[in-house]
Amino acid sequence: MSDQSTIFAPASGFGRAAVAVVRLSGPACAAVLNALSGPLPPPRRLSLRSLRDPADGAVLDKALVCWMPGPQTFSGEDMAELHLHGGAAVRAGVLRVLSGLPGCRAAEAGAFTRRAVLNGRMDLTEAEGIADLIEAETEAQRRQALRQLDGVLGRQVEAWREEALTCLAAAEAALDFADEGDVDDAALDAALLGRVAALRAEIAAALADGRRGERLRDGFTVVLAGAPNVGKSTLLNALSRRDAAIVSDVPGTTRDAIEVRLDLGGLPVLLVDTAGLRETADAIESEGIARTRRRIAQADLVLLLADGDEAETGFPDVPLVRIRTKADLEGPAANVREDVRISARTGLGLDTLLGIVQERAETALGSGDAVVTRERHREALVRCLVHLDRVLAAADGTLPELVSEDLRMAARALGEISGRVGVEDVLDRLFSSFCIGK
Numbered sequence: 001m002s003d004q005s006t007i008f009a010p011a012s013g014f015g016r017a018a019v020a021v022v023r024l025s026g027p028a029c030a031a032v033l034n035a036l037s038g039p040l041p042p043p044r045r046l047s048l049r050s051l052r053d054p055a056d057g058a059v060l061d062k063a064l065v066c067w068m069p070g071p072q073t074f075s076g077e078d079m080a081e082l083h084l085h086g087g088a089a090v091r092a093g094v095l096r097v098l099s100g101l102p103g104c105r106a107a108e109a110g111a112f113t114r115r116a117v118l119n120g121r122m123d124l125t126e127a128e129g130i131a132d133l134i135e136a137e138t139e140a141q142r143r144q145a146l147r148q149l150d151g152v153l154g155r156q157v158e159a160w161r162e163e164a165l166t167c168l169a170a171a172e173a174a175l176d177f178a179d180e181g182d183v184d185d186a187a188l189d190a191a192l193l194g195r196v197a198a199l200r201a202e203i204a205a206a207l208a209d210g211r212r213g214e215r216l217r218d219g220f221t222v223v224l225a226g227a228p229n230v231g232k233s234t235l236l237n238a239l240s241r242r243d244a245a246i247v248s249d250v251p252g253t254t255r256d257a258i259e260v261r262l263d264l265g266g267l268p269v270l271l272v273d274t275a276g277l278r279e280t281a282d283a284i285e286s287e288g289i290a291r292t293r294r295r296i297a298q299a300d301l302v303l304l305l306a307d308g309d310e311a312e313t314g315f316p317d318v319p320l321v322r323i324r325t326k327a328d329l330e331g332p333a334a335n336v337r338e339d340v341r342i343s344a345r346t347g348l349g350l351d352t353l354l355g356i357v358q359e360r361a362e363t364a365l366g367s368g369d370a371v372v373t374r375e376r377h378r379e380a381l382v383r384c385l386v387h388l389d390r391v392l393a394a395a396d397g398t399l400p401e402l403v404s405e406d407l408r409m410a411a412r413a414l415g416e417i418s419g420r421v422g423v424e425d426v427l428d429r430l431f432s433s434f435c436i437g438k
Contacts, residue, residue: 006032007107007115008098009437010091017086022094023437025112028103029078033067035101036060036082040067046083053097060097061090075112076119110431113438117419124419125154128374131433132217139266140365144216144373153371156206157417163199164384164411167192167391171404193392196407200388203381206371213370214378215300219261219270220361223295226305228276231325231344235305236260236273238344239354257295264358267365272299301360303353306338321356377417384413 006026012019024032033040035054041047044066051060064083073079084090098104117127129149136142147153170192224232240260258273274295275288296302301319307326321339328343340356342349372378387410394403415421 004103006104007111008095008104009107009111010095011081011437012086014088016088020084020086020091022082022084022091022098023112024080024082024098024104025073025075025077025107025115026103027078028101029080030067030069032098032101032104033065033080036097037063037065041065043067043069051082051084051094053093054101055097060093061085071119071121074121075115076121077115107436108431109436110434110438113434114431123151123154125157125377125417126151127419127431129153130438132373134435134438137261138263138268140216141268144213144370147369148373152369153373153377154418156371157414160199160203160384161411161414161418161420163195164388164407164414167195167199168404168407168411170195171400171407189394193394196388196391200385200392203385203388207378207381207385209370209372210364210366211372211378212366213373214375216268216365216370217373219268220364221270221272221295221298221300222357223272223274223292223299223302224305225274225277225292225296225302228278230276230305230307232273232276232305233258234344235303235323235325235342236271238347238350239271257291264354264361267358267361269357269361300364301357303357319360321353321360323353380413380417384410387413 004027006024006028008022008024011021011023030040036051037049041049046064046066049063049065051063051065052058053060061084063085066081066083068079068081070077070079082094084094095106099106113122113127113130116122117124126149129145129147132145133142133149136145224236226232236258239262257275260271260273262269262271272295274292275285277289277292280286280289296318299318301321303321303323305323305325307324322337324338324341326343326345327341327348328346340349340352342353344350372381387406390406391403391410394400412421
């Protein structure tokens with residue numbers, strides 16, 4: 001690591017609380033603790049100390065201090081924690097003093113985890129698991145994030161990478177010792193192609209998962225669609241149990257998509273209210289309708305609402321559940337195809353509808369644990385397959401030098417997933433989404 005500064009940040013939430021935790025990481029941690037609280041406490045034990053401002057000796061707080069020498073720490077370098085009383089003035093005073101100490105600076109978002117990656121304490125997939133765990137809203141998301149934090153994806157990708165490197169070594173050996181009498185080119189080529197084919201099959205099987213991992217992270221997207229005033233916003237509010245959308249008798253009230261997240265049986269569901277579908281001369285409403293059609297095309301499931309005999313025109317080929325709304329007001333219309341009848345006002349049919357949505361989500365997300373959880377992983381694995389396919393086509397007379405290069409690029413693509421090569425831009429994007437102090 002080129003950054004030799006010592007970073008600090010609150011590791012607990014802001015606002016008044018019983019305890020506020022400030023964490024530090026870097027080479028000056030021991031000097032900081034000496035300056036604030038006197039001699040270093042025993043490693044990895046909480047010790048009660050008076051914290052003082054080195055400038056004038058004024059007491060800042062009576063706090064628990066923890067000293068954690070590296071490299072066996074979260075970040076891989078010296079670390080310390082200050083467990084303060086949770087008042088805003090106490091925390092602000094300690095942070096002010098820390099900012100004035102030599103070699104210290106406030107940490108940016110994700111700085112502690114970034115140092116852990118750069119110091120080899122975890123790979124990039126485990127860091128992504130931390131980010132997903134922080135963002136997890138349902139039980140299924142929590143389990144998936146914990147699996148990734150535990151290194152399931154990282155270990156699998158590293159095993160694939162080791163196999164690609166083994167194949168590369170065999171290919172280069174055939175290249176380097178082609179003139180040796182004890183090297184059987186034909187036998188080596190057949191064995192090499194067999195191993196490459198087996199590796200390709202494993203990676204292809206991981207990719208053929210219906211994007212379960214990504215969909216679990218982002219949520220199963222359910223779009224409410226239909227003509228204006230059929231009850232889309234009312235249904236959204238009823239399912240989310242809050243006034244998330246404005247409800248009005250005026251057609252065209254909803255102009256842009258309104259999103260609400262639900263937890264159905266531990267599965268994340270993203271419910272999207274959209275603008276009513278109709279012909280209109282209003283430019284703003286027309287843009288809202290165009291956005292509605294785009295969201296419908298991308299949806300995992302569309303709830304098509306109708307309260308009369310509205311005809312379905314120009315509807316894309318997407319999974320549909322046809323819903324008859326306002327069932328408390330009148331009987332079903334003869335021309336309406338319906339899968340379920342509901343009344344958002346009285347609650348009629350809402351449990352049935354939620355059961356249908358949950359069943360569809362369970363089917364779409366599948367059973368078992370996904371290996372690939374981000375689009376970045378998928379793109380790298382697809383690039384790896386492209387290079388492996390070129391190797392498998394080597395029987396058509398491809399130069400052995402090109403076979404070696406394709407194997408090298410396949411291994412590189414796998415290395416990008418775990419953070420071994422070419423990931424500086426990935427680090428910037430990932431850690432910018434972290435909390436300060438993580």
